[in-house]
Amino acid sequence: xxxxxxxHSEGVAARPGYMDAPWEKPTLLRREWLVALALFGxxxxxxxxxxxxxxxxxxxxxxxxxxxxxxxILCYATVAVALGLIWGFAGILxxxxxxxxxxxxxxxxxxxxxxxxxxxxxxxxxxxxxVFLDWKTLPWFWQGSDQWWWAMLMVVFVPGLLALVFGWxxxxxxxxxxxxxxxxxxxxxxxxxxxxxxxTGFGGNNGFTDFKRIFGVSITAxxxxxxxxxxxxxxxxxxxxxxxxIVRSKYGRVLEAIRDAETRTMFLGYDPVPYKxxxxxxxxxxxxxxGALYVPQVGIINPSEMSPANSIxxxxxVAVGGRGTLVGPIVGAFLVNLAKSFFTQAFPQLWLxxxxxLFIVVTLALPNGVVGLLRRRKETNN
Amino acid sequence: xxxxxxxxxRPLILLRLLASLALLALGSPANALPSAVIVPLAGxxxxxxxxxxxxxxxxxxxxxxRILAALVDARLYLQGESAVFVENxxxxxxxxxxxxxxxxxxxxxxxxxxxxxADAALSSLRLFDPVFEVRMxxxxxxxxxxxxxxxxxxxxxxxxxxxPKVRALVxxxxxxxxxxxxxxxxxxxxxxxxxxxxxxxVKSVLAERMRDEADPDVRQAIGAALAAIDRRVARSEIVARxxxxxxxxxxxxxxxxGLAITYGVMGVINMAHGELLMxxxxxxxxxxDFFRHYLPDMQDxxxxxxxxxxxxxxxxxxxxxxxxxxxxxxxxxxxTLLATFGVSLVLAQGARSLFGAQNVELSxxxxxxxxxxxxxALVLPWNRIGIVAFSIAVLGLVALVLVNTRLGxxxxxxxxxxxxxxxxxxxxxxxxxxxxxxxxxxxxxxGVALSQFTNVGPDMGQAYIVDSFMVVVLGxxxxxxxxxxxxxxxxxxxxxxxxxTGAVIAKILVLVFIIVFIQRRPQGLxxxxxxxxxx
Numbered sequence: 071x072x073x074x075x076x077x078h079s080e081g082v083a084a085r086p087g088y089m090d091a092p093w094e095k096p097t098l099l100r101r102e103w104l105v106a107l108a109l110f111g112x113x114x115x116x117x118x119x120x121x122x123x124x125x126x127x128x129x130x131x132x133x134x135x136x137x138x139x140x141x142x143i144l145c146y147a148t149v150a151v152a153l154g155l156i157w158g159f160a161g162i163l164x165x166x167x168x169x170x171x172x173x174x175x176x177x178x179x180x181x182x183x184x185x186x187x188x189x190x191x192x193x194x195x196x197x198x199x200x201v202f203l204d205w206k207t208l209p210w211f212w213q214g215s216d217q218w219w220w221a222m223l224m225v226v227f228v229p230g231l232l233a234l235v236f237g238w239x240x241x242x243x244x245x246x247x248x249x250x251x252x253x254x255x256x257x258x259x260x261x262x263x264x265x266x267x268x269x270t271g272f273g274g275n276n277g278f279t280d281f282k283r284i285f286g287v288s289i290t291a292x293x294x295x296x297x298x299x300x301x302x303x304x305x306x307x308x309x310x311x312x313x314x315x316i317v318r319s320k321y322g323r324v325l326e327a328i329r330d331a332e333t334r335t336m337f338l339g340y341d342p343v344p345y346k347x348x349x350x351x352x353x354x355x356x357x358x359x360x361g362a363l364y365v366p367q368v369g370i371i372n373p374s375e376m377s378p379a380n381s382i383x384x385x386x387x388v389a390v391g392g393r394g395t396l397v398g399p400i401v402g403a404f405l406v407n408l409a410k411s412f413f414t415q416a417f418p419q420l421w422l423x424x425x426x427x428l429f430i431v432v433t434l435a436l437p438n439g440v441v442g443l444l445r446r447r448k449e450t451n452n
Numbered sequence: 453x454x455x456x457x458x459x460x461x462r463p464l465i466l467l468r469l470l471a472s473l474a475l476l477a478l479g480s481p482a483n484a485l486p487s488a489v490i491v492p493l494a495g496x497x498x499x500x501x502x503x504x505x506x507x508x509x510x511x512x513x514x515x516x517x518r519i520l521a522a523l524v525d526a527r528l529y530l531q532g533e534s535a536v537f538v539e540n541x542x543x544x545x546x547x548x549x550x551x552x553x554x555x556x557x558x559x560x561x562x563x564x565x566x567x568x569x570a571d572a573a574l575s576s577l578r579l580f581d582p583v584f585e586v587r588m589x590x591x592x593x594x595x596x597x598x599x600x601x602x603x604x605x606x607x608x609x610x611x612x613x614x615x616p617k618v619r620a621l622v623x624x625x626x627x628x629x630x631x632x633x634x635x636x637x638x639x640x641x642x643x644x645x646x647x648x649x650x651x652x653x654v655k656s657v658l659a660e661r662m663r664d665e666a667d668p669d670v671r672q673a674i675g676a677a678l679a680a681i682d683r684r685v686a687r688s689e690i691v692a693r694x695x696x697x698x699x700x701x702x703x704x705x706x707x708x709x710g711l712a713i714t715y716g717v718m719g720v721i722n723m724a725h726g727e728l729l730m731x732x733x734x735x736x737x738x739x740x741d742f743f744r745h746y747l748p749d750m751q752d753x754x755x756x757x758x759x760x761x762x763x764x765x766x767x768x769x770x771x772x773x774x775x776x777x778x779x780x781x782x783x784x785x786x787x788t789l790l791a792t793f794g795v796s797l798v799l800a801q802g803a804r805s806l807f808g809a810q811n812v813e814l815s816x817x818x819x820x821x822x823x824x825x826x827x828x829a830l831v832l833p834w835n836r837i838g839i840v841a842f843s844i845a846v847l848g849l850v851a852l853v854l855v856n857t858r859l860g861x862x863x864x865x866x867x868x869x870x871x872x873x874x875x876x877x878x879x880x881x882x883x884x885x886x887x888x889x890x891x892x893x894x895x896x897x898x899g900v901a902l903s904q905f906t907n908v909g910p911d912m913g914q915a916y917i918v919d920s921f922m923v924v925v926l927g928x929x930x931x932x933x934x935x936x937x938x939x940x941x942x943x944x945x946x947x948x949x950x951x952x953t954g955a956v957i958a959k960i961l962v963l964v965f966i967i968v969f970i971q972r973r974p975q976g977l978x979x980x981x982x983x984x985x986x987x
Contacts, residue, residue: 243970245970247786249970251789252921252925253925255918255921256918257963259918263959263963264957267957379914382723386794423797423798423802426794426795428794429797430791430794430795433788433790434777434781434791
């Protein structure tokens, strides 16, 4: 989509005002590529390698705790990027993104449950919770879950289909703004209630846990943890690049136009439904795969991941980092979750006060988040 | 009255009550009972003992019930020729009920058979008690537990003069016994009689008999009786469900009413609304504590005192939220949503720090416990009736405020057209603040109501926020009438689904229904027309 003139003269980039024409920007500038790849190299390659190669007790060996925490936050950051895409660029504030995340996690968790085999506490072929419920055979929706490729297919298919169906109905009826937020919240709330039931067939309120193996290897081995961390980092990078590509494309421009004035965009001849729907489903898929990567790292998935409060917390990551950017959500996810790890260990009773205050302060004082603040400072300095 | 009814359910207290009633009648021992009647009771001849019990029962002596109760509890003494019974460490002579010295010797020991006969005689005696409630309670007890030994007593009672309600119950009691009769004809008649009973026990008795019954005629009669009972039970279950649905709807209405106002006027989605309910509930708890410490005599009325306290507490919190947070976010609904969610986290955690993570104890005042009995299978608890009345009263007050006060006028003006209202001199900022406080105060009132039948704890707000939003969204924003219809509709539909599918699936179905409904009728729900759509 580059302007033909530009191909000849790279020098044009220095012209003032050029940078403000986003439709002519590449996905990433060269400097940005360097930063992104360097960060990926550090977190996604160096840390996992150090964890595997350095001997236990070495000074610079990243601890298991650090590796798991980083992997977890990387998954959260991917979800934040996914929400940042639809909230920041399509104006859709979903308060139900935790649902897609959790569904992806459950779909992959089913595979992990089957990998336990006969090593569960009952020593049966069926997962422990089914034995506990006195079930004799696998329910139909568990068929095939012992195959990793089937599990991966389901990770994409189930949340994707739900997002497609829900999004199609919602966008076609032109539900937007606060209503969409509330309806998505109701959706995840309903799903949470459903998964809390033992009879639903996903382990009730205990969910899935006590995983032993993944792809036949021990799930707690340093190599597995390192590989999962690397995969999470890679998936975040892919998600970020894909979203960046989307918002820099013509499609992304239309999306922003719909965000700012949906009716006006319609009068210009665009049907907003497919634009919004595509972004929505894509965003849900990013979450689902992040969820599938999250579950083997934290070792548990249960319905509380679908609680409305969890989903709304994702929104605060995006808000803290900066709406309308894609770096912001990543920054926000890291800041808030590191703060959470710190507070819940040091001052557990203060964490919710802090989180609540964060919601208020960010919306009142930092409408563009941390990234917006830094950007403004840079501009004033120039 | 309730206290009376409740205590009547317990036979022991009942006996004591009977005794005191009988004491009143002491002045005129019309049919005095000679001590000689008691003498055989102390003897060994079982037939003579039974006859003695019969003699006491049929004597018409006002003290007969007390004497029989004393016999059952081994408080009846025979000292030489004079019989004495003891009640609460005081002794009375059998022949005239006058006080007597407390006897020292052994009481008359009744064996099981005699005690059974005395018990049976007691319950049929109570059927003729001067107090109606005592008669009813006795009849109910008979209807659910009469056995073979009481057959003759019951038949005798039926021959006497009974109130129609008591008679119906006694007939059921007798029929239960007759159902086990060796004669098929009697069993058939008994089954017919039992078909009018509402008592769930009767049904199981019939079903049990049906299993062992061989006679085809009797089988048919029992079958018909069972079917009739089932029909009536099904009918009263439907009624019960509608009524619990209405009371659930009232809760939803109270929870959502405030939200409807804040959203309707300011377009503010207040995620902290559930926590305002919580503030109201905790205010109720504090009021209860205050009464417990300073006004223990009036503790039953703390709920009434809590109503204004909770309103003011929640309204004050609401006012603070509006001034500190919401005010700066008008016109940015998504940001408001996030900020008020932050407020809700802070409030819930604040409650957790102040009152602990556990639920706090709230007692139901005695005038709200118990229930209004429509039939044996259908009792309306007073607290449910209370909440329906309360929510209707609050609804009426809100409507009154909106229609008849200056604040209401301003609120309506701002709702319709904020800028035009400002041009006409309506202080929109102050109206916003007051309307928000009003909405919050109503949430506080909802908290009072909720405190009476759900747990009061720091997490209670979260439980109601999704439900309240569903009511507002379904009913149409800013419309009181829509809110009312949606609340009661959701309440009743929810309760019906609950009966068929269980509580969780019912909730899920309702949520899915709302999600689908919104897809189908977005504009009808949001009540936005013309140019307002893009506003």
